[in-house]
Structure formats: structure tokens, C-alpha cells
Amino acid sequence: GEEYDFATIQKKWQPVWEDLAPFATSDPDDTRPRKYVLDMFPYPSGDLHMGHAEAYALGDVIARYWRHQGFNVLHPIGWDSFGLPAENAAIKRGIDPRGWTYDNIEQQKKSMKLYAASFDWDRELHTSDPEYYKWNQWLFLQMYKKGLAYRKDSWVNWDPVDQTVLANEQVLPDGTSERSGAVVVKKKLTQWYFKITDYADRLLDDLQQLEGHWPAKVLSMQRNWIGRSQGADVDFAIEGRDEPVSVFTTRPDTLHGATFMVVAPDADLAAELAAGSTPEVQAAFQDYLVQVQKSTEMERQATDREKTGVFLGRYAINPVNGERLPIWAADYVLADYGHGAVMAVPAHDQRDLDFALAFGLPVRVVVETTGPDTTGADTTDAAGEADPAASDPAVTGVALAGEGRLVNSGELDGLTKGDAIARMIELLEQRGTGRAATNYRLRDWLISRQRYWGTPIPIIHGEDGSEIPVPEDQLPVLLPPTEGLDLKPKGTSPLGAATDWVNVPNPIDGTPARRDADTMDTFVDSSWYYLRFLNPNDDTQAFDPAEARRWAPVDQYVGGVTHAILHLLYARFITKVLYDLGYITFIEPFTALLNQGMVLMDGAAMSKSKGNIVQLSQQLEEHGVDAVRLTMAFAGPPEDDIDWADVSPVGSAKFLARAWRIARDVTSAPGADPATGDQALRRATHRFLADAPGLVEAFKFNVVVARLMELVNATRKAIDSGVGPADAAVREAAEVTALTLNLFSPYTAEDMWQHLGHEPAVALVPWRTADPALLVEESVTAVVQVDGKVRDRLEVAPTIADADLEEQARASAAVTRAIGERQVVKVIVRAPRLVSIVTKP
Ligand code: ANZ
Numbered sequence: 001g002e003e004y005d006f007a008t009i010q011k012k013w014q015p016v017w018e019d020l021a022p023f024a025t026s027d028p029d030d031t032r033p034r035k036y037v038l039d040m041f042p043y044p045s046g047d048l049h050m051g052h053a054e055a056y057a058l059g060d061v062i063a064r065y066w067r068h069q070g071f072n073v074l075h076p077i078g079w080d081s082f083g084l085p086a087e088n089a090a091i092k093r094g095i096d097p098r099g100w101t102y103d104n105i106e107q108q109k110k111s112m113k114l115y116a117a118s119f120d121w122d123r124e125l126h127t128s129d130p131e132y133y134k135w136n137q138w139l140f141l142q143m144y145k146k147g148l149a150y151r152k153d154s155w156v157n158w159d160p161v162d163q164t165v166l167a168n169e170q171v172l173p174d175g176t177s178e179r180s181g182a183v184v185v186k187k188k189l190t191q192w193y194f195k196i197t198d199y200a201d202r203l204l205d206d207l208q209q210l211e212g213h214w215p216a217k218v219l220s221m222q223r224n225w226i227g228r229s230q231g232a233d234v235d236f237a238i239e240g241r242d243e244p245v246s247v248f249t250t251r252p253d254t255l256h257g258a259t260f261m262v263v264a265p266d267a268d269l270a271a272e273l274a275a276g277s278t279p280e281v282q283a284a285f286q287d288y289l290v291q292v293q294k295s296t297e298m299e300r301q302a303t304d305r306e307k308t309g310v311f312l313g314r315y316a317i318n319p320v321n322g323e324r325l326p327i328w329a330a331d332y333v334l335a336d337y338g339h340g341a342v343m344a345v346p347a348h349d350q351r352d353l354d355f356a357l358a359f360g361l362p363v364r365v366v367v368e369t370t371g372p373d374t375t376g377a378d379t380t381d382a383a384g385e386a387d388p389a390a391s392d393p394a395v396t397g398v399a400l401a402g403e404g405r406l407v408n409s410g411e412l413d414g415l416t417k418g419d420a421i422a423r424m425i426e427l428l429e430q431r432g433t434g435r436a437a438t439n440y441r442l443r444d445w446l447i448s449r450q451r452y453w454g455t456p457i458p459i460i461h462g463e464d465g466s467e468i469p470v471p472e473d474q475l476p477v478l479l480p481p482t483e484g485l486d487l488k489p490k491g492t493s494p495l496g497a498a499t500d501w502v503n504v505p506n507p508i509d510g511t512p513a514r515r516d517a518d519t520m521d522t523f524v525d526s527s528w529y530y531l532r533f534l535n536p537n538d539d540t541q542a543f544d545p546a547e548a549r550r551w552a553p554v555d556q557y558v559g560g561v562t563h564a565i566l567h568l569l570y571a572r573f574i575t576k577v578l579y580d581l582g583y584i585t586f587i588e589p590f591t592a593l594l595n596q597g598m599v600l601m602d603g604a605a606m607s608k609s610k611g612n613i614v615q616l617s618q619q620l621e622e623h624g625v626d627a628v629r630l631t632m633a634f635a636g637p638p639e640d641d642i643d644w645a646d647v648s649p650v651g652s653a654k655f656l657a658r659a660w661r662i663a664r665d666v667t668s669a670p671g672a673d674p675a676t677g678d679q680a681l682r683r684a685t686h687r688f689l690a691d692a693p694g695l696v697e698a699f700k701f702n703v704v705v706a707r708l709m710e711l712v713n714a715t716r717k718a719i720d721s722g723v724g725p726a727d728a729a730v731r732e733a734a735e736v737t738a739l740t741l742n743l744f745s746p747y748t749a750e751d752m753w754q755h756l757g758h759e760p761a762v763a764l765v766p767w768r769t770a771d772p773a774l775l776v777e778e779s780v781t782a783v784v785q786v787d788g789k790v791r792d793r794l795e796v797a798p799t800i801a802d803a804d805l806e807e808q809a810r811a812s813a814a815v816t817r818a819i820g821e822r823q824v825v826k827v828i829v830r831a832p833r834l835v836s837i838v839t840k841p
Helices: 006-020 050-068 084-093 097-115 130-145 196-210 216-226 252-257 268-275 279-292 297-301 350-359 417-431 545-551 566-580 616-623 625-634 649-665 679-697 701-720 728-744 746-755 802-811 813-819
Strands: 034-039 072-074 149-159 164-166 185-194 228-238 245-249 260-263 310-317 324-329 341-344 367-371 403-406 434-440 459-462 467-469 503-505 512-515 556-560 593-596 599-601 780-786 789-796 823-830 834-840
Touching (some): 006 097, 006 625, 006 746, 034 050, 034 545, 050 593, 050 599, 050 616, 050 625, 050 679, 050 728, 084 097, 097 616, 097 625, 130 149, 130 566, 196 216, 196 566, 228 417, 245 252, 245 260, 245 341, 252 417, 260 268, 260 350, 268 279, 268 310, 268 324, 324 341, 341 350, 403 417, 417 434, 616 625, 616 649, 625 701, 625 746, 679 701, 679 728, 728 746, 789 802, 802 813, 802 823, 802 834
Parallel strands (some): 034 556, 260 324, 556 593, 780 834
Antiparallel strands (some): 149 164, 149 185, 228 245, 228 310, 228 434, 310 324, 367 403, 459 467, 459 512, 503 512, 780 789, 823 834
16 A cells, blocks of 8 residues: 655645644634643754754643643744844845844754644744833833933943853853853953842742652752852951951851951952052952962862962951951952952961962961761862861961861850851941841843844934933834944944944933944843743733733743753743742743753764764655654653764654554544454553553653553554454554554644544544553562562452462461461462561571
């Protein structure tokens, strides 16, 4: 008969689905329960690649699964289409970023349709459309009104290649830009920020709610990024200065052990203190500052780095004992953490100790340590190693960061570290020289970018320096055309040169004014896009709160672990802001998260430079969409990386052909009563039906595929071995196979469904419920132990009574031999699985 040909069925079903639109979700009278399954949207940097193919295959399994379970599933797609790659490509080729972007979107969309992900295409959006970015501007204005968007002058991360600022999150651990790879430097600029630090506690505490639903690794990355630490602010009087200087410490208990103070060289305080000192100090300080500005934050925090610094010729007074502490500037102290200054306690802090030993400063032990640190408060010590009690840090070079009791500390003497921390905070608060304090690693989100291809910031600057928000009824502030603009990175936004666009009358009094020429970080776009999908064509509001109540939050989010910090943190933040503004009723955007692994080749990430790129288009042509999708699901647990050199799309294609031939061969009529069919095959089918849902919900897609392969084998055997193609159980198995294949390989599934005499779309057919009567195992294996050793195994009915099972066990020859002359003192029976006999001589 007819043979399986993936190219034919792809061509056959694509237009049918296009017509049927089985994944549309616009019917307001749809009474099915709802689920929102969202794949992270792609950046249109070219055609789809293997990474997309994996992500969208896995996300689609989930979306399709819930439809079979009777849910109205919202599974939208759009494009994250603003950003630097488009702009850089446009500069390189002398074209408009729009053309490049929208051409790529067309290409990706075509590939996506071929790939048959079950998207509701009516909800497609592009963040670079004015209809979308208008609402970025609206969001900015709402945040501005609440004081959550503000401008400040500060040291920022500057990418010298892309000539733009970067958020902290965009600087890699090695100090380079995640986009251009350039070493990021510091530059002082006036920039727009979103006040994410106001939400630090909630961003941290609400992670609790995601526990068990998000990968543990992502939760811990979020926690570390926010980096909450608890301790105290301590005020030190400064000789020759009216105002005291505060330091943040997690170890106020060690205040008696402070022997010097260190300030960040790039903090204003350092320059001020140096300015009040001798010309020699000032000169030395200036030299040092120049040197420091060349290093990255990461380098500065590296514990194994040689300590450098200069003495500022000034002194601080320790508030608990009046001691004079010399003040140094050193780059291991960061300007923008805590107060940019520390009390140095070299006996108990490794960085301070390294510094003290390098510059001959005193070391005073104030905690007699007896064991390793258990508070987890300090990460700088030799982690987890027991401090050798009474070993002198000045001699060993190892700071004593562990648990112990206070010494050399006046009234704190004898207290444990924990008690001493609490007591010291009390004392400081009583005297007004300190207080409990919490610090975060999280910084405010820098959103200004000096680039063209993004959302214009909706602010107008008056001649007098005032900031005037663009009135909401004048949104969107459209990007000016690129004609006549030089997009090349030059440190200021190209929009500044669009004279007609930039120069506008002040909306308040008509005097000359200028538009803000920066554009927003594109992470703003993706921080709320999941809400725009709910009403993407609404030109009256960003999103419809009623739709949000219906659909949001996202039930299942699917995407790469590369977004574990940036995107997810920003989306969580903006969700909380929208909650506070009263637009939504939930506080976390993504109820559950699945991170798929990467697609590798020969154990390595694919890259142009390695020349190991597997082209998706070529794989699709060679093996077909369904085989590629099935291979993605079958390769292993979704979180694991897939090495394309180790998997077999050829094997997948063969399996699909086998499954398809079963549907072709079935000869019974649709609706044939399966109860009249072969019982053994029915049991296999129903066991599969019972197990598959739990496996899919646990993301064990590979196991489902393996189990389906077994079912297909059993069905083929039944057809060929006398049960025959006319048996109703064969039809039942074939139908269940088609239903299940719809999760992975929709073209094959649809074609099977047609061969089985049904109308499309198989994607909308409800899952079959397993018949419990067919799930009863005919026999189970009971284990018989004598004194803890397995002596026999018995095949028994699953319903066997304890007494019957014991009787059978005692009758076993192997068991009587094992008991021998010994006396049975106890028998434990757990029917139908276990009999345990205990004896004594
Ligand atoms: C005295 C002390 C004694 C400290 C001791 C630690 C151990 P986390 O956990 O990261 O919050 N510190 C404070 N501000 C700093 C800055 N701007 N740059 C670099 N280091 C800074 O660390 C807090 C500790 O880091 C603070 O507690 C302070 O050193 C240091 F046995 O104060 B500690």
C-alpha cells in the first residue's frame, strides 16, 4: 500500500490547519478551563536555529497535552524585535534596522509554521511595532509618577565597542559585555533607572511561592543576585570632618577588633578625604584612582588578588573604644555597596587581613573561634574549614571567621558570636552611633541606552532642566526615520541628531525643549509581553485587566536558563509594580518554569568559529519536521543538553513510519467496540493511557516516547500474529498512538487520524481515560525473606490476603530449607509484595 512520506504529509496538513485554526483562543463563550503555556519569544536575528527547535518542540508538548486534557490553552508567539543586533547589522550594511528585522521575522514565522508549533497566530506581536512600544512608554510614565523611574548621575558600565551603557546584569563574570565581548569600563553619566531595589525584599521573599515549580538552580541564582545581607550600620566620627562616616558590617560583634578603615577610591568620600590631606597624599591618591578605574568590579572582588591601596592621612574614631583608626583607600571596597566604606577587622575578615599583612597594619583577635562559621553570613573566609583554635591570623594569614566567644571586647567578652551581634546592635542604638541594617547586592535597573533601535524614553527636557513627561494622549513617541541619521555608536544617542524630532515645544509653556534621546533597554519590552498577548491589538490599553484575570499568570513558562537572572527578575519586578498599581491581582508572572538544555554538537556549543553548526533547515529537509521534533523530546530529560551527534533523527523517522503504517493497516470501522478486541493489547494500551499523563506532567517526555514505542511494537505484533488488523483493540491502540504522537509529531499524528477515518484536528480530541478494570495486574511478585535474606519469589494475585500469602511462603521449599531447624519467632506479611520471616536458633 501507500508509504510514509514526511514531505507529502507536511504539505498536505499545513493549509488544512491554516484554515481550521485549531489553536485560536478568541471565543469568549469557550467554557473550558484555561491554561497559559508560554515559550520565551525569539529574537529575530536570522532564521530559526536548533536551539529554537528544541525549545519550541518541548513547549509544544506541554501546550498540546493540556488541550487533550480538555483545557483551552493559550499558546502565543511574538518577536522580541528591538535591540542591538538589528542596529549593528543595519550599520554594517547601510540599511534600515526595520527592514532587516521584519525580513527576519517573516523568515522565522515561515519556519515556525512549518515546524507546526501549536501557536495562536491571531495574537502575534512584535515589540518594535509602535502599537507595542507605545505601551512601554505608558509603563515608563506610570513608574515615573510613582517615583520608580528616575534619573541620576553615576558611574555606569560602559561598553566601548557598542558605545552604550549596560546593566550590571549584562556584564559577564569576567568583566566583559555579554553582547559585544568587549571589556566593560566605568563612565560617569546621567541615566534613567528603574527602582528595582525598592522591591528587593519582595523579589526575594516571593521566591518561596515558586519553590518546587521553578528549577532550584534558578531560584538560587535569583537569591544570590538580590544578595540580601543583614548586619548593622556603624557611625565613625572623622577627625577634621563635621559629619561621621557610616560603614555597613555583617559583623558588628567585631567592632573592638577594627584596626583601620577603608573607603572605596572611586567614592566621593575618598576624594574628599584626600583633598583635606597633604599634597603628597592627594597626588598618590589621584594616581591610584586612575589605576583603579581600569579594573572591573569582578577583578576588584577577587579574593586572590594582590591588595593595593593608599593611606589618606586621615583618622576615624571607633565609637566603642575611642581608638584612632587610619583611613585608607583600597579597591577591594566597592563604591556602590553599603556606604562605600568598611571598618576593617583583619583578624576576622580575610580581605582585611590580606590588606593588613600587605601594609603592616595591626591585627587584633576579638573572637576566640572554636569551629567553622555556621551563620553563613560571611563568604570570604576559607569556607567550611574549622578554624584552628588560638591560631594567630597574623602568623597563619588565615582570618578567623568561625563560631566562638568574644574576647578583648569589654562587656561583650564571653558572649557567642550571635549574641554579641545582637548585643552590639543594642549598644550602638542606645548610644545613637549605629543601628541594625540590611544591604542588597541588587542595584537599580539602568534602562537608558544610547542607541537607535529601541523605545524612545517619553520625557521632554525643558530649558531650565525640568523633566516633563510626555502627556499620555501624545503616545507613542515614534522613532524618527533613519534617513539622515548616523547610527554608528559614538557615545550619545543617534536620536539626538534627529533635529526635527528632538526639538519640541515644552508641553507646559511652549518654550523650546528637547526630547530625551535615549532608548530603553529591550528587557523593558520583555518584562510584560506576556500580558500584551492577552489583547495584542487593543489600542486603548497596554493589556486588559479582565483578560489578565482570565488567563494570567502564565501557568507554564518554557525557555533557556540563560534568562535565569535578567529577564526573569525584571518580569517579576514589573509584575509586582503592576500589581501595586492595581492592574493585576497576582504577584508572580510565571507559576512554573521549565528550562530546556542546549543543543550541542560533539559535546560543544555550536558556534561559527568552531564550524560545528547544525543547520535546522537542513535537518528538517533531511528528516522531516516530525522526526526532528520527536528527537528533541526523546533525547533525554528536557533540562539536559542534547548532543546532536549522539541522537538519531533517522531512528525517529523510522519509528514514525512504523506508527503510521499501523494506522494505514487498521481495517475495522471507526467506533468499533474495543471491548470485543484482544485483551492483552487492550491492557497494554490502557496501562499506557494511565501512565502517560503523569509522565508528561513530570516533563518525562523521553519516557513517554519510549513507552509509546513499546505500544507500537505490541500493536504491530498483534496485527502480524493472528489478532489481525480488523481487531478493535488494534484500532484502539492505533488511535491512542495518534493522539499521543500529536504531542511530538503532529503531521504524522494528523495523517494517522485521517487513515483511521476521522476528521481533523486530532489536536482537539480529548485524551482517553484508562479503564481501571484493564489496569489490574494479573499477578505480582511477592518476595519472601528469611532473616533479611531473599529466599524465594512467588507469583501471586494482586488481591491475595495476608494469611494466604504467608501460607504459600511457608510452603516454599527454598524457604523451609532456609529456616531449617531454627525456630520462627516472627512473621511480617505485607500482601501482595512481601513476607519476612525472623528466626532464632
Ligand atoms: C567588618 C567585618 C568583620 C566584616 C568581619 C566581615 C567580617 P556581605 O555579606 O557581602 O554583605 N563590606 C561592607 N561594605 C563593603 C563594600 N562597599 N565593599 C566591600 N566590602 C564591603 O558583606 C558585608 C561585609 O563586607 C561587611 O562586614 C564589610 O566587612 C564588607 F569579621 O565589616 B564586614
